[in-house]
Amino acid sequence: MTSTQTKKQQYLAGLRSGLPVITGFFPVGIAYALLARQAGMSPVETVLMSATVLAGSSQIMAAGMILQGAGITAIILATFVLNLRHLIMSTCVMRHFSGEPAGLRLLSSFGVVDESFAVFCMEPEENRTLFRFLGLISAVYLAWVSAAAVGVLSAGILPQTLLDSMGIAIYALFIAILLPSLRQNRRLALLALLTAICNSLFSRLLPASWALIAATLLCAALGTAFVDLQTDGQKEESADAP
Amino acid sequence: MHPEILLMILGMTLVTILPRVLPAVFIEKMSFGPRTEKFLRLVPYTAMAAMIFPGFLTVDASRMDIGLVGALVAGALAWKKCPVMVCVLGAIGADLLLYLVF
Numbered sequence: 001m002t003s004t005q006t007k008k009q010q011y012l013a014g015l016r017s018g019l020p021v022i023t024g025f026f027p028v029g030i031a032y033a034l035l036a037r038q039a040g041m042s043p044v045e046t047v048l049m050s051a052t053v054l055a056g057s058s059q060i061m062a063a064g065m066i067l068q069g070a071g072i073t074a075i076i077l078a079t080f081v082l083n084l085r086h087l088i089m090s091t092c093v094m095r096h097f098s099g100e101p102a103g104l105r106l107l108s109s110f111g112v113v114d115e116s117f118a119v120f121c122m123e124p125e126e127n128r129t130l131f132r133f134l135g136l137i138s139a140v141y142l143a144w145v146s147a148a149a150v151g152v153l154s155a156g157i158l159p160q161t162l163l164d165s166m167g168i169a170i171y172a173l174f175i176a177i178l179l180p181s182l183r184q185n186r187r188l189a190l191l192a193l194l195t196a197i198c199n200s201l202f203s204r205l206l207p208a209s210w211a212l213i214a215a216t217l218l219c220a221a222l223g224t225a226f227v228d229l230q231t232d233g234q235k236e237e238s239a240d241a242p
Numbered sequence: 243m244h245p246e247i248l249l250m251i252l253g254m255t256l257v258t259i260l261p262r263v264l265p266a267v268f269i270e271k272m273s274f275g276p277r278t279e280k281f282l283r284l285v286p287y288t289a290m291a292a293m294i295f296p297g298f299l300t301v302d303a304s305r306m307d308i309g310l311v312g313a314l315v316a317g318a319l320a321w322k323k324c325p326v327m328v329c330v331l332g333a334i335g336a337d338l339l340l341y342l343v344f
Binding site for chain 1: 258266269
């Protein structure tokens with residue numbers, strides 16, 4: 001893939017594309033930190049978990065499970081299941097990086113989370129470069145770790161109403177990056193609707209993490225039969241042309 | 243520091259990194275046919291749809307209007323081609339107003 005930007009420009013552009021994610025991360029990171037403290041984790045442990053695990057929903061779940069008296073093995077197993085979806089997401093991101101240095105690829109894979117995956121995969125094809133992704137995940141990582149630190153320090157200072165209102169941010173982010181593509185492609189919009197319905201149904205039968213994986217894979221497979229990504233494909237061909 | 247908490251963090255880190263790193267290790271050895279390629283290009287759209295729905299409705303478990311109004315405002319702003327940041331801040335602002343007024 002050719003890009004006219006230098007690596008530094010790509011990195012900085014990636015950092016900027018992470019800004020909307022930061023807004024979404026703060027309330028989640030703070031909510032996690034408050035719960036972790038309540039569960040008896042020390043300030044250092046609370047921030048350490050954000051720095052090494054980097055997965056909001058499983059961290060909140062872990063703190064909740066400690067509060068309920070669950071054992072370590074159960075918590076680790078639940079984390080594994082909850083984060084299995086990143087296997088699919090990482091495949092979608094990494095397929096753009098084959099041919100890049102293995103070390104940088106490994107480093108970048110650590111930053112594959114729901115939000116970095118979503119922002120990156122909705123970029124125009126020519127923007128999906130390794131250095132842009134590294135910039136994006138730098139912003140995401142710093143935001144996530146500082147959110148935990150802010151949560152530890154600010155317990156009881158930030159007004160609850162503000163934190164509650166910020167809960168919508170992650171969903172607003174996903175909606176804002178998904179909608180423009182659906183607007184241009186009715187069949188893709190139909191596929192998104194189908195996925196939403198499938199996920200709602202599956203959520204009644206399965207744990208939410210499995211429902212998400214099942215709906216994502218099943219509907220993407222169904223989509224190969226009726227969704228036409230032709231316009232996107234033409235763009236990709238022209239971007240890849242020598 | 244509690245040893246068992248540190249052990250838990252270590253275990254969670256390992257099981258979280260594993261699914262993220264595997265594709266980075268094996269992507270060079272994998273080749274995708276056109277149909278798989280198309281499938282992988284569709285996954286971001288279906289994954290995102292599944293992450294939005296039905297989760298946004300229960301952003302506040304006791305008030306469905308918070309999720310609905312926030313999502314509608316984000317959607318309307320995105321439809322008007324506002325930058326992502328504006329959509330996010332707009333949704334937060336709408337929910338803040340909703341909490342303060344009702």
